[in-house]
Amino acid sequence: MQSNASDSAPSSRKPRLSLLRSIGPRLFFSVVGGSLVGLIGTSYLTYWELARQSEAELRSSLQVKAENLQGDFGTFEYSTRLVADAVRTLYKAGERREQVYVDLIQRSLQTSPLGTGLGFGQPPNQRLIIPARRYAYPYAVRDRDGKVIAEGGESKPENFNESYFKDPIKAGKPIWLEPVRYEEDTISPPRIFTSTSYSLPIYTTNKQLLGVLSQDLELGFLSNKLDVDVMREAGHFILVSAGGKLVAYPDDPQKALDLNLLAELNNYSELWQKIQDDLQTGSKTGVMHWRDANGKAEFWAYQRIPNNNWVLMAVVPESVVLGPVIRFTAIAALGSILGVSIVLGIVVALFVKRLNQRLQPIMDECNRLAETNAKSEALMSREDELGRLTISFYALLGQVTVNERRLRQEMAKSSQALQALQQAQAQLIQTEKMSSLGQLVAGVAHEINNPINFIYGNLPHASNYTQDLLNLIQLYDEKYPHPDPEIIEYRDDIDLEFLVADLQKMLHSMSIGADRIREIVLSLRNFSRLDEAEMKRVNIHDGIDSTLLILQNRLKANPGHPAIEIVKQYGTLPLIECYPGQLNQVFMNILSNAIDALDSHNQKRTAEEIAADPAKITIQTAAINSDSHHANSTGTTPATIIVRIRDNGPGIPAANQLKLFDPFFTTKPVGKGTGLGLSISYQIVVEKHQGMLKCTSEPGQGAEFWIEIPVSQKGAKESGSTISGNS
Helix, strand or coil, rough: CCHHHHHHHHHHHCCCCCCCCHHHHHHHHHHHHHHHHHHHHHHHHHHHHHHHHHHHHHHHHHHHHHHHHHHHHHHHHHHHHHHHHHHHHHHHCCCCCCCHHHHHHHHHHHHHCCCEEEEEEEECCCCCCCCCCCECCCCEEEECCCCCEEECCCCHHHHHHHHHHHHHHHCCEHHHHHHEEEECCCCCCCCCEEEEEEEEECCCCCCCCEEEEEEEHHHHHHHHCCCCCEECCCCCEEEEECEEEHHHHHHCHHHHCCCHHHHCCCCCCHHHHHHHHHCCCCEEEEEEECCCCCCEEEEEEEEEEEECCEEEEEEEEEEHHHHHHHHHHHHHHHHHHHHHHHHHHHHHHHHHHHHHHHHHHHHHHHHHHHEEEEEECHHHCCCCHHHHHHHHHHHHHHHHHHHHHHHHHHHHHHHHHHHHHHHHHHHHHHHHHHHHHHHEEEEEEHHHHHHHHHHHHHHHHHHHHHHHHHHHHHHHHHHHHCCCHHHHHHHHHHHHHHHHHHHHHHHHHHHHHHHHHHHHHHHHHHCCCCCCCEEEEEHHHHHHHHHHHHHHCCCHCCCCCCCCCEEEEEECCCCEEHHHHHHHHHHHHHHHHHHHHHHHHHCCHHHHHHHHCCCEEEEEEECCCCCCCCCCCCCCCCCCCEEEECCCCCCHCCCCCCCCCCCCCCCCCCCCCCCCCCHHHHHHHHHHCCCCCEEECCCCCCCCEEEEEEECCHHHHHHHCCCCCCH
């Protein structure tokens, strides 16, 4: 009976896991706690990054507006310098009439979109331009209706002691003056102006002062120009002069017209000082956090305008810059915490349930052993460790399987990435070569252009001077038909008749040579646009001609290298929208390949064969309509242009034609080619310009490359199809 009682005991004691001792709650709170730490850190990094991006957005908005202003100021300065050049030219021509200069200033102000006043004054004690006037200050002013009124005559003597006259002379260069407010009484009715002036001294080639030219810019224009939101439909711009005066203040334009100081507004005195200190250290732009007198937090971005050292500032409330960032971060963090908690709760519950099922056989065995082993209680007390051991074992086994599969996937990805990297590296090298070539060509063209312009500009004068001297000799011969014997002997020694006849021919030849150099420089500068990144409308013939000029040395005949003839059959093409530098690279690649093929072909032919069939490259261009795909002859604007480049070389085998545009495919010897030229050309034409590039060739009949480019890239993209689909 005792034995029976003992046998039945194990069946009445089922092992149970206590909730407090279960791994589930502890695992849940541990993982959630760790996740919270990670979420908090991630939220902080997200907040910091979004705040930095918001500040970058503020800087970008300010920079765009600053560049816009800088462009307007540059245009204003350029128009003033044009008037100064005109004054200097009239003076050199001997013009001393006052009315001529009055008319010049009137016409110049009429064509200036921003100027409200324009005046020129000469020093009273150095009257080189208008000697008849002691106080000559012809000027023009624009009234409310836009009519320009110009006057001359004697000006007020005190005008020549004003800053707009004395300061440019003192500086010896063009300067922007501090804004002033004054009443203009030369127009009816008189009008109050608040404006700044761009003044510049005018000197002769001998550094003699001719006078000072000043053009006025009305500040109301700047307030209207800056009356836009800074970012997210909030904030405003402020433009402050170097002296701290408000130049543009869209929130209250009248304060700018009254030339109030920024330091007198709110509590901005200390803010202005900090901005000035930062700019004096060499920084051109910055962002500052500030609280105004009412405690309102604001972000101030500032940037110096290089034309006149004015400071453009963008003021945006802190809530606009950081408000969306804080809301986004908070919502994302709360949503992440809630989502993680729910997901982890479900996952841990299912995990613990499954774990208990897996551990149940072990627990049953422990219960059975507990009836016969005194250590059963100690074994039961370590059930969590056994659970962790089981979990670790299966987790390790599963992780090994996952890692093996992941390793295989990563190896496959690495192989693909290596191939892509090699291709990208080779393309980058090719692109850098073309970019360096463009920079070199641009530099050479620039260096040649300066001296040749000097030579070209002086040739007409040299010709005139020579003709004057020859006329003088002729006049001398007419007046003195019997000169001194020594003069007659010297004339015979220098062969005066031949010198007179040959001198004109020599000057004419020099003029032709200068024109040719200018044409070469223009072609070099056109080809050097390899680094241009923006699309623009260009004449495609200019790019082809500039590329041919670069390759001219390979086309000319030299010992061991017969000449290659270029036949141009250009059609009438519109300007096309493209990346001109990249298309130049396409022409360079195709023409270089054609030259290589012809050179290789000539090496295998005799001199008689070359003379009978000389090497030739034919370039044809035409415009076509998209619907008919035929040459345009109706007068309507064509949709596509075609460039066909054909050589009379040996041709391309059919097997190679299928691989022409594959990366790294080349038939040239090692070190002679990378196999990327046509691959890059295909990407430029098809992917960058929505066009088509194909090759047709037959052995012994030469090869022809056919390039089609849409006239308008916008129209090509909106149509949803490319010309390459026609191939």
